[in-house]
Amino acid sequence: MFKLCQFIVMVLTASFSGLAVAGVGAPVSIEAIDSVWSGHTVPFAISTGKDKLYLAYYDANRQLTVAQRPLNAPSHWVYHKLDTWLGWDSHNLIAMALDSSGALHIAANMHVDPLTMFRSDAGGDVRNLRRVPLMVNAAREKAMTYPVFLKNQQGQLIFKYRDGSSGRGNEIYTVYDEKSQTWAALTDSPLVDGEGKRNAYFMGPVKGQDGYFHIAWVWRDSPSAESNHDLSYAKSRDLVHWERADGSALSLPIRLKQAEIVDPVPAGGGMINNNTVIGFDEDGRVIITYHKYDAAGNTQIWLARYEDKRWKLRQISAWSNYRWDFKGTGSLNSEIFVEGARPGKPGQLQVAVTRLGQRLELSVDASTLEGVTEKPVPGVADMFSSYLKLAPGMQINTVEASDSKGKIYRLAWTAQAPHRDLPLTEILPATDLKLFVFNPEKP
Template identity: 35%
Template sequence: MSVTLSTVGEACADFNVLYCLLHHQGSLFAAWYDAAHRITVGCRRTGGQHWETFQPEGFWLPQRNRDAAITDYDSHNYLTMAIDSEGYLHLSGNMHVDPLIYFRSERPLDIHSLRVVRSMTGEREDRATYPLFFKDSQGRLLFRYRDGCSGNGDDIYNLYDTAQRRWSRLLETPLLDGEGQRNGYARPPVAGPDGWWHLIWMWRETPHCETNNNLSYARSRDLRHWETSSGTSLTLPISRAKGEIVDSAGIGEGLINMVQEIGFDTQRKPLLIYHRYDQSGHSQAYLARPDGAGGWQKQQLSQWDFRWDFKGPGSIPPDLVLQPPRVVEKNRLEVGWYTLWTGAGRWLLAEDSLNVTETLPAQAPLPEALSQPYQHLHPAAEVQLLAAQNSDYSPQSRYWLRWEALPICRDEPYPAKVAAGKLELVEVTTN
C-alpha cells in the first residue's frame, strides 16, 4: 500500500465538525468550512491534480444573526452532498433546528452553479437537523432529516424526481412518531445483502443524551412499508409502543445514539451492535440478532471495567466507537472497537453463539502516522479522517479527507484560539 497526500484547501480548525467527500466517475467533490467558517465546495476533475473551489451564497438567518452559508461552533452542522442520476449536485448542512439549508447545481457536475433552494416540499422545513442523502435500490435520490428538536421531533423522508427536478414526500407520515413526548434517534437505513432495508433507532425523552431508551428495529423492502423482524406489518408512524424493541434499556442505562450499527452474518441476518451499561454500571458492547420468531439472541462482547458517563445536551465526543460486525471467514465474524480508556482492538466471534473467541490488535485502514497531529495548531488538536463515498453510496476506500481541529466542546467555542489548518486528500494505492 502506498499513500499520497495533497492539499485540498484551508479549513477551520477552531471547532470539530464532519465534512464530505464524494467520488464520481473519477472526479472528487468535497465540502468543508474555510477559515471564516464559510461553506466551501471543491472539485478535482478526473486525471487532474488541481482543486476548483466555490462558495455558494446563502440567505440570512435572523434567529442566528448570520448567513446560512456561514456556521458557528455547533458540531451538529456537518455537510452532506449527493449527485443525482442526471449529474446534478445536491448539498445540505449547517442546520441544528434551523430552516432547511439546501443547495442544488444548475448544471451537471458544476460546483460553480450551486444555488440555494429555499424549500424542498415547503412543509415542515423550519426546524431541520441531521440531513442525509442516500439512494434506493433503483438509484433514486432520497433525503432524510429531523423536523423538531431533540426529545421532540420526527424523521421526514423526501424523494427526488430528476425529470421534474422536484422533491416530494416518500411517506405521507413521519416514519417514527415521538407522540409529542420524545423523538427517535435513528441510524441511516442500511441496505442488506438479503434485499431488505434495515433500520435501528432508540428513543430520547429530552435534549439530554442520558434519556435515550429502548433500542428498536424495523425492516422494509421499499422504504415505504415496514415490518418487524418476524414479518408483522407496522402501521406508520411507528411509536415506541408499536415498534419492535430489541433492548428495553431505560433512561440512564447507557444507550447512546452515536453507538448503534448494523452488520450481517454469513446467513445474511442483521447483527445489531450497541453500547449500554451492565448490571454493575460499567460500559459494555452488546450484539443482537433476530431469531425470526420475534425474539433476539443477545450477547455481551466486552468485559470492560470503566463507565462512559455521558450526560447533558449538545454534541459529545466519540469516546467509544463500535464498528459494524462483518464476516471475515466461514463461521467467523469480526467487530472493531475503540474506547478512550482501552485504546483500539477487534474481536473475533463464533457466528453461531456470538461468543468472543479471540481479541486482536486493531487494523488501521491508513498508516499510523496519519492519525497523529503534525500541523502544530494546538496541543489539544485532534486528527479527523473521513473516507470518501462513491456517488451511488457504495463502499469506497481509496480516497480520504484529513484535517486537524480542536475537540468537540458541546457546541460552544473551545477555550483556545487557533489558526486555520490544511485540508488534505489522502490517496491510497494498493500494490
C-alpha cells in the same frame, strides 16, 4: 444561541464511512486542499461521480466551501464558496450526493434550523450551485437537523432529516424527481412520531444482501444524553412500507408502543444515540452493535441478532472498572465508537470498537455470538499521524469515499474535539485539509 442537544461526532479513529483500514497500504498521493476551521470538530463530506471528485467543508473562515476536480487529473481543483457560515455547533454536518443526472446536492449547517440546501445543474459543476429555497413544506422545514442523502432501489435520490428538536422530533423522508427538479414527501406521514414526548435517533438505512434497507434506533426523551432508551429496529424494501424483523407490517408513523424493541434498555442504562450500528454476518443476517451498562455498572459492547423468532442478545466485551458515564446536553467528546459486525476468519465475526482513542478488534463466534478474543489494532489515526500536525488538544478527523474502480479517497484534517457546542475563548489557527488517495484493496 446554545441549542440543547447531544450529538456524537466521529473522529478518525472510527471513520465516518466505515471503509476497512487493513490492507489499504500507503497512499499513492497526498495533496493539501485548503485551510479549514479547527475550533471544533464537525463532519465534512466527500463524494465521487462518474468523472469528478467532490469535497465539501468549512474553510478557515467557517464558510461552506465545495471543491471539485476530475478523477483522473489531480490538482485541477475548482473551488466555490456558498453563503452559509458555521457557528460553534458540532451538529452542523455536511451531507452531499449526486443524482443520476450528475447534479450535485448539498445540505449543511442545520441544527434545528431552516432549510440550507444547494443544487447544481446536471453535470455537477460546483460553480452553478444555487440555493433550494423550499423542498416540500415550508412549515416543516424550519427546524431541520441530521441531513442524510441515500438512493432507493430504483436509484432515486432520497433525503431524510429530523423535523424538530431533541426529544421532540419526527423523521421525515422525501424523494427527488429529476425531470421536474422538485422534492415530494416519500410517505404520507413521518417514518416515526415521537408524539411530542420523544424522538428517535437513527443509524441507517443500510442496504443488506437480502434487498432490504435496515434501520436501528434509540428513543430519547429529552436533550440530555442519558435519556436514550429502548433499542428498536425496522426494515423496508422501498423505504415506504416498513416491517418488523419477522416480516409483519408496521404502520406509519411508528410510535414507541408499536415499535419492535430489540433490547429494552432503560433511560440511564448506558446506551447512546449514533452508537447503534448495523452490520451483517456471512449469511446476510442483521447484527446490531451497541453498548450499555452491565449488572456491575461497567460499560460493555453488545450484539443483537434476530434468530429463532426472537432477538438474541450477547455481551461480547469483558471490561472491568470502566464506565462511560455520559450526561447532559451539547455535542460530547465521545469515549466510544462502535462499528458494524462483519465476517472474519471462518466461523467468526469481527467487531471494531474504539475506546478512549484505542482501536480494538473483538472476535466472536459466528454461531453463538460469544466473545472469543479482544486485541488492540492500528486505527485510521495511526495511518495519518505522520502526515498531519497534531497540536495539543486537537484530534484527527476523516471522511472517505471510493470510485467505481475501487480507488479510495480519504479526506483528513485536525480540529478541537466537540465541547458541548459552546464557544471557545480564542480563535485557533486554521489547519490543513489533506486528500489521501489509495489504490484498490487486493482480494
